[in-house]
Amino acid sequence: MLAQNARVTTADDYRAAVRRGARFTVPTGVVYVRRTGSDDTRFGFIVSKQVGNAVVRNRIRRRLKAACYAVRVDVAPGADVVIRALPNAATASYAQLSNDLGKALIKSSLLTSSSSIESS
Template structure:
């Protein structure tokens, strides 16, 4: 599980990343990335709206995205802030497809 130092928790940080970050859209998500240049591990935030599904579905998608980001952390730039917005297709996507799609987006925008 992503530890507290690896999570974006404040609304102002979410807005800054989404507004100013480089964006890459995939089939199941949209990745926004800002390189802060700070000497710290990358931080992640997740946006999973009601369009994705009910509460159980949204939490499942969020847990899957967290697991994928934890695996990808070693290959990301230090100081990167990443916000992933899940699209409705992420609810029905198998985990392997979701992992491949998100990893492709992270490698392009936040890779070291």
């Protein structure tokens, strides 16, 4: 599970990441990356009702949190990463979500190695 200091928690931080961050699109979602210059990289998740009912949305959010937890040691510090799940995420496996997250982080130059992506 991601620690409190590793999560985007305020609406202002979400808004800043989505509006001023770089955007990377993958089949299961959109990843927004905003450089902050802090010592930590924080992750946030947006899973709307278009993805599915509450059970499906929470499953997707848990899978995304687990994927972020798995790659957190390989991610360069100093950014806010907000992941917006698209409706395709509802039928995607954990491996697909993790792979898509890795691709977006590699595009954003935040991921320092792809070893944790390949092992998923």
